[in-house]
Amino acid sequence: MPATRKPxxxxxxxKCDTCKGTGEVSxxxxxxxxxRTVGQQTGxxxxxxxxxxAN
Known part of the structure; x- marks a missing residue:
């Protein structure tokens, strides 16, 4: 009789270390x-x- 497997x-x-799991970076x-610094942009x-x- 075969043994049954537990699911x-x-x-x-x-989570990705760079973006902390959000998928976007600033x-x-x-x-x-x-x-001259004028602000931030997300990408x-x-x-x-x-x-x-994380891959």
Missing amino acids: TRAKAPE KTVRVGRRQ LCLTCLGSGE
Whole structure:
């Protein structure tokens, strides 16, 4: 008689270290010759490509 297998739980995917699982990162925007800081802009995390999961 074959042994029965217990169902296993799927592990939750690990969060990306760069964006902390949000999928977005902030970058400081600088303008002018003296590189004056004017604000921040959010963009897609290039480490996880916006999924928020570590690969």
